[in-house]
Amino acid sequence: MTDTLTEYTDLHARGREALLHEPAGGDPDKLTLVRASGSLVWDDTGKEYIDCTAQAWSNNLGANDPRVIEAAIEQTRQLTHARPTFHTPALLELAELMVSIAPTGLDRVGFTLHGSMAVEMALKLAMRNRPDAKHIAVLHDSYHGRSIATMAASWPHPGNVFGPLQPQFLRLPRPDLYRPRAGLTAEQDTELTLGLIRDILVKGTEGPVAALVYEPIQGNGGHNGFSAPWHRGIREICDEFGIMLIIDEVQTGLGRTGAMWASDYYDIEPDVLVFGKGVGGGFPLAGVLAKRRFAKFLAGDDQLTFGQFPISIAAGLATVRAVMADDLCTTAAEHGRYATDRLLEMQRRHPLIGDVRSPGLMVSIELVRDRATKEPATAEAHAVFVRAQERGVILGESRYAGLGNLIKIKPPLDISRELLARSLDVLDDVLTEVEAEYGTVGVS
Ligand SMILES: Cc1ncc(COP(=O)(O)O)c(C=O)c1O
Structure with a gap:
């Protein structure tokens, strides 16, 4: 068992070294995915995640329908x-x-x-x-x-x-x-x-x-x-x-x-x-x-x-x-309203949330250090992304463009209300932790 696991891990390390697009030493947050169903994905350790990215917003219909x-x-x-x-x-x-x-x-x-x-x-x-x-x-x-x-x-x-x-x-x-x-x-x-x-x-x-x-x-x-x-x-x-x-x-x-x-x-x-x-x-x-x-x-x-x-x-x-x-347009509109309402409620408690955006399941929050200056909270956004992933929720992150401070919630349109609610619960908790860690203060 140990040998097989070691062999597997070595193989993956060699594979990562061989990949043209991989940065030297690899990306610590990058998962190796082995299976997906609907809004869930599993990595190579068997850990389950709720996928709020629909894999680059592409599985509008849940994975492997x-x-x-x-x-x-x-x-x-x-x-x-x-x-x-x-x-x-x-x-x-x-x-x-x-x-x-x-x-x-x-x-x-x-x-x-x-x-x-x-x-x-x-x-x-x-x-x-x-x-x-x-x-x-x-x-x-x-x-x-x-x-x-x-x-x-x-x-x-x-x-x-x-x-x-x-x-x-x-x-x-x-x-x-x-x-x-x-x-x-x-x-x-x-x-x-x-x-x-x-x-x-x-x-x-x-x-x-x-x-x-x-x-x-x-x-x-x-x-x-x-x-x-x-x-x-x-x-x-x-x-x-x-x-x-x-x-x-x-x-x-x-x-x-x-x-x-x-x-x-x-x-x-x-x-x-x-x-x-x-x-x-x-x-x-x-x-x-x-x-x-x-x-x-x-x-x-x-x-x-x-x-x-x-x-x-x-x-x-x-x-x-x-x-x-499956009338997924209607489902997306309903889920979107639910997610937006919850995020607006969170915005009243979390100073980091500068703006809440939708419609439908094109949902995101912009994180700012200060609501008056709207200074982008880039490091905080990355910390939210990493912590949520550790807790089994994959959020979208704007790493390549924009101001780098956006958290995106864009799951498959047919995600269940229960999984969507759980993802938002995790986001809520993680925002509390990151605000404490970065000393974000005051809802203005
Ligand atoms: C608006 C828009 N146009 C074009 C593209 C490019 O699509 P692809 O990555 O499939 O080439 C993307 C991908 O993110 C996109 O968001």
């Missing part, structure tokens, strides 16, 4: 791979289904495997529709992926060494509902920012802009939301300047906000919508929904060997059907 697993196994038996010049029955069925649940007017769909590649598909579509364009516009603090082009479209990476290979994007300012520009209310900041964007488009660009891309709630950039006047204002600007509006719903789609799409929730009218993450039910699947009049790809513009991978497509078909059959 039998309907998805069966569909994937059946597809595997029949046909695992088909070149993109061929169709499969599941591909045609999923195409029809995606168009039927899309926001109004989006009646064409294309598939690929990663959100980043889907954003690239949307960017290529924009250029195909406006070949004379000189720019694609993105917002400050956006996140659109990790391919070379989508990294360039994302928040500026400190010490970016990829620049020479990256296309230039037109970066537009965004309003901040929690930290509006000095002396302004959030409403005034939104109005000012829309005005600045109009100015930039009139005076600050050379040549037409093919598309403006944004996330309805900026996910990795810090759960930055926008108000209704912003979404309306951006649509008006796009119409005025003939710019394609691309809404990146890789993170907000398939029920996460309590509506099928955040575009439905916020009444946005995209020309193109990018989806990913939850749609594959744990298998890689992403894609683009577009208005028919923009469907102008030429043969070869966007063909990838595994772009329409039959197993992912079959899993996706089963996933979308299950999300609809």
Whole structure:
């Protein structure tokens, strides 16, 4: 027994050393996962965790749902791979289904495997529709992926060494509902920012802009939301300047906000919508929904060997059907209200909680050292993450972008109320401990 365990541990240590993406010495908080079911995961020591990250917010339908697993196994038996010049029955069925649940007017769909590649598909579509364009516009603090082009479209990476290979994007300012520009209310900041964007488009660009891309709630950039006047204002600007509006719903789609799409929730009218993450039910699947009049790809513009991978497509078909059959949008909205109410109550007791954000199960809290200055409590946020994980709750942490002080609670949409309540109980306890440890004082 001891020998087997030692052998196993050695094997894992050697494996970690061999991994290209692993920092030297490894990441002490990184678990090795062996099994998952619904909202629970187990590591290689047999320890159970409630997964409030849905594995990068991708298991909107809980992990290993039998309907998805069966569909994937059946597809595997029949046909695992088909070149993109061929169709499969599941591909045609999923195409029809995606168009039927899309926001109004989006009646064409294309598939690929990663959100980043889907954003690239949307960017290529924009250029195909406006070949004379000189720019694609993105917002400050956006996140659109990790391919070379989508990294360039994302928040500026400190010490970016990829620049020479990256296309230039037109970066537009965004309003901040929690930290509006000095002396302004959030409403005034939104109005000012829309005005600045109009100015930039009139005076600050050379040549037409093919598309403006944004996330309805900026996910990795810090759960930055926008108000209704912003979404309306951006649509008006796009119409005025003939710019394609691309809404990146890789993170907000398939029920996460309590509506099928955040575009439905916020009444946005995209020309193109990018989806990913939850749609594959744990298998890689992403894609683009577009208005028919923009469907102008030429043969070869966007063909990838595994772009329409039959197993992912079959899993996706089963996933979308299950999300609809189980009415998970309603469940997400109800869970979201419950979690938000509890967090608002905690905010009255915990000075660390500067802001509580939702909707649906796109839930987060921003931790601050001082509610007046809103100084980010970055070390405290990491301590909360580590302590919760020790107690069997995996919370989301904003390690790579934003201010690094966000704790995210974004479990599968079908998490039970009991597991959600238990996760919030642990968060409550851990906040008390961290506040004591860091000497956080006073609820102002
Ligand atoms: C809004 C958004 N767009 C695109 C992506 C990239 O997706 P992927 O990691 O599947 O390439 C992500 C991933 O986090 C995302 O949140």
